[in-house]
Amino acid sequence: MRYGSFDDVRREYVIEDVSCPQPMTNYLGTQRMGAVISHQAGGYSWLDTPEYGRITRFRPNSLPTDGPGHWVYLRDDEDGQYWSVSWQPAGGEDPSGYRCRHGLSYSVFEAARHGIEASQILFIPREKEHFPDPVEVMDVRVKNVSKRIREISVYGYVEFSFHHIEFDNQNFQMSLYCAGSLWEQNAVVCDLHYEDGEFEFFTTDQPADGFEGTRDAFIGPYRTERNPIGIERGDLTGTTELGGNPVGAIRRKLILQPGEEQRILFFLGRGDGAAANAAVKRYGFEQCDRAMAELRRFWDEKLGSLQVSVPHANMGRSLNIWNLYQAEINVLFSRFSSFIEVGGRTGLGYRDTAQDAMCIPGAEPEGCRNRLVQLLHGQVSAGYGLHLFDPAWFEERKEAQDSKSPTVVPVFSQSRIHGIADACADDHLWLIPAIVEYVRETGESAFLDEIIPFADGGTGTVWEHMKRGLDFSYSQVGAHGITKGLRADWNDCLNLGGGESAMVAFLLVWATGHFLDAARNTGRIEDAEKYEPLMKQMKETCQRELWDGKWFLRGYTADGRPIGSQHAAEGKMHLESAAWAVVSGTADPKQALSTLDAVEEWLYTPYGLMLNAPSFTRRDDGVGFISRVYPGIKENGVIFSHPNPWAWVAECMTGNGSRAMKYYDALLPENQNDKMEIRQAEPYTYCQFIMGRDHTAFGRARHPFMTGSAGWAYYAATRYMLGIRPEFHSLTVDPCIPAAWDGFTAIRKWRGAEYRITVENPNHVEKGTAILEVDGA
Numbered sequence: 001m002r003y004g005s006f007d008d009v010r011r012e013y014v015i016e017d018v019s020c021p022q023p024m025t026n027y028l029g030t031q032r033m034g035a036v037i038s039h040q041a042g043g044y045s046w047l048d049t050p051e052y053g054r055i056t057r058f059r060p061n062s063l064p065t066d067g068p069g070h071w072v073y074l075r076d077d078e079d080g081q082y083w084s085v086s087w088q089p090a091g092g093e094d095p096s097g098y099r100c101r102h103g104l105s106y107s108v109f110e111a112a113r114h115g116i117e118a119s120q121i122l123f124i125p126r127e128k129e130h131f132p133d134p135v136e137v138m139d140v141r142v143k144n145v146s147k148r149i150r151e152i153s154v155y156g157y158v159e160f161s162f163h164h165i166e167f168d169n170q171n172f173q174m175s176l177y178c179a180g181s182l183w184e185q186n187a188v189v190c191d192l193h194y195e196d197g198e199f200e201f202f203t204t205d206q207p208a209d210g211f212e213g214t215r216d217a218f219i220g221p222y223r224t225e226r227n228p229i230g231i232e233r234g235d236l237t238g239t240t241e242l243g244g245n246p247v248g249a250i251r252r253k254l255i256l257q258p259g260e261e262q263r264i265l266f267f268l269g270r271g272d273g274a275a276a277n278a279a280v281k282r283y284g285f286e287q288c289d290r291a292m293a294e295l296r297r298f299w300d301e302k303l304g305s306l307q308v309s310v311p312h313a314n315m316g317r318s319l320n321i322w323n324l325y326q327a328e329i330n331v332l333f334s335r336f337s338s339f340i341e342v343g344g345r346t347g348l349g350y351r352d353t354a355q356d357a358m359c360i361p362g363a364e365p366e367g368c369r370n371r372l373v374q375l376l377h378g379q380v381s382a383g384y385g386l387h388l389f390d391p392a393w394f395e396e397r398k399e400a401q402d403s404k405s406p407t408v409v410p411v412f413s414q415s416r417i418h419g420i421a422d423a424c425a426d427d428h429l430w431l432i433p434a435i436v437e438y439v440r441e442t443g444e445s446a447f448l449d450e451i452i453p454f455a456d457g458g459t460g461t462v463w464e465h466m467k468r469g470l471d472f473s474y475s476q477v478g479a480h481g482i483t484k485g486l487r488a489d490w491n492d493c494l495n496l497g498g499g500e501s502a503m504v505a506f507l508l509v510w511a512t513g514h515f516l517d518a519a520r521n522t523g524r525i526e527d528a529e530k531y532e533p534l535m536k537q538m539k540e541t542c543q544r545e546l547w548d549g550k551w552f553l554r555g556y557t558a559d560g561r562p563i564g565s566q567h568a569a570e571g572k573m574h575l576e577s578a579a580w581a582v583v584s585g586t587a588d589p590k591q592a593l594s595t596l597d598a599v600e601e602w603l604y605t606p607y608g609l610m611l612n613a614p615s616f617t618r619r620d621d622g623v624g625f626i627s628r629v630y631p632g633i634k635e636n637g638v639i640f641s642h643p644n645p646w647a648w649v650a651e652c653m654t655g656n657g658s659r660a661m662k663y664y665d666a667l668l669p670e671n672q673n674d675k676m677e678i679r680q681a682e683p684y685t686y687c688q689f690i691m692g693r694d695h696t697a698f699g700r701a702r703h704p705f706m707t708g709s710a711g712w713a714y715y716a717a718t719r720y721m722l723g724i725r726p727e728f729h730s731l732t733v734d735p736c737i738p739a740a741w742d743g744f745t746a747i748r749k750w751r752g753a754e755y756r757i758t759v760e761n762p763n764h765v766e767k768g769t770a771i772l773e774v775d776g777a
């Protein structure tokens, strides 16, 4: 069953049946201001940080699950009927006549009801540097398609939030008494009285025909956003109050001739009435159109870094549009703004951000570099990364200060530098290939000499930071000589402490491989000579201690029990260790084949590869939290999307293009557009996980957009399946594709040149290059 379709020309996903099982989300904003918005225009926005800079309110895990929203209501002033431009909140039981189009950093809501066609575009213009204060635009069009003159009122509505969402969600004796609403210069202004000079505004481009500044006045007692008294009565009272729950509700009355369309703009932004007025002056119709065109150009340019033409429509659609879009959003908003992570945390998850940055330096060199610098700064001198930190701590570099307001944004203090007990074994290891990929992409090898402070004091060049990371991991080995799992390895729910993680050992080998490539290509031969033997030794140890006859173990518990053995009853086979044994080059060809065959046998499902099987059912704290999660959910026996592409890479490295494609196809969201009764999530973004075979909801996807699978799917598909990989001094083209493919073409921009690549496969092989022609010769 499907609810929508892809419009590739406009690069939109069009939700034709808006009654889909779950809200489908999109992200607005490409710079400081952001919003996560559902196809019902539910969701919230923020400036700089969703935790401390929240603009609109969200009621997490509530009903409806995506509210409140950035909504527009319409009212027929002759008969009093009213409805919203998105189906929720006031579209009644029947969803017909409603549609939503999610585009790249904008969403459009459409309603055809009662002889009126209306649309609402939500977007955040990209601001030029001399306009430092971003605004969100609600661009509304209302057309009379009936045969008589119509009197229609249009209401824009948002509910403001306290800046600091912990207070907003929990401490009402603060939030209700030190923020309120004002009416200034045709704007409802949310007065954040507790912060000096902080205001937010909601305004419109022409004089308002009424407004409300309090939720009580607009919605009314014992009502919800479905039936606000202010709209039902047809009269707004102009109430504002110092305190309470501030909202912005603004009415505009229209008289529409048959066939006539009128356009109204609403703006949401930071500042008082004067700022609202400035926003109105800045954005007339023409400027809004220009800002939308600019947004399109911005995405054209990003997506233009690689465009492919492959004999697989959904793969092409994904790589050319949605997969890269999702990966970019992760780099941009890394990563706590969604309906699941409701903006309650700030900063960067070390491993996630490093992987995000590793995967798309081609499209996003500046953003990735910026993330790398932040991560380098979040690395302690002992080599590991601060698992979750806010780059702002270091930018400010001052001790926590007394604040007059409860909106304290934590600043740097030594106590934030966590010790090894809270270190994850993998965090810093992702940073090494991420740096190397950045240099391969941009050619900026001087980056390796840049001096960056460590989180706990002292400085080092980027290269020294990388060495500290390797040194840390090579020294953190357990009883078998395998790297320790520490608080967690990549798998948050595998908490091995002093036990050992095969995944980290393989990752260390892989990271060292990238490091050696960089060392050799930048004349650091001594370092190559130092670390190569360490890598070889780690490989040998893995061979000796982890090979289990058919595949490699996942590791050892601290008390020496093997995890992921073929002889175990549960948690027998694990995807991470299987894939990384091959990707790292540790497995020999026979072992690689045997391991990858076992992956297919034990882990393959039509929705992707499961993380482990069979699921753990008995609690075992020696293995970790994984055994306390229900079978088939989260990390326990689930199709966790993020490691799936690791298996595609492994298959490509062993020349098995059809199996890589089989796995790619199973996970590809676009392939599930007509299985939405099962998937129940956006078919245009990878989700963090899909319920596994051991769960009754097998196939249901959860947690869209914010997942490492976006970057990794893009990385694996473009660099290994299509095989287009930048190296230090050349561009490799080494595809591994299904034998049935006749070939493909791609346009790849790299270091200022455009490479037009044509791959022909007349002999229908899966890998290997017989003839290479450059510039026709």
Ligand code: GLC
Pocket: 349, 351, 352, 490, 491, 492, 493, 635, 642, 688, 707, 708
């Ligand atoms: C979540 C976390 C990520 C972790 C993964 C597996 O996606 O954000 O850091 O690697 O879960 O546990």
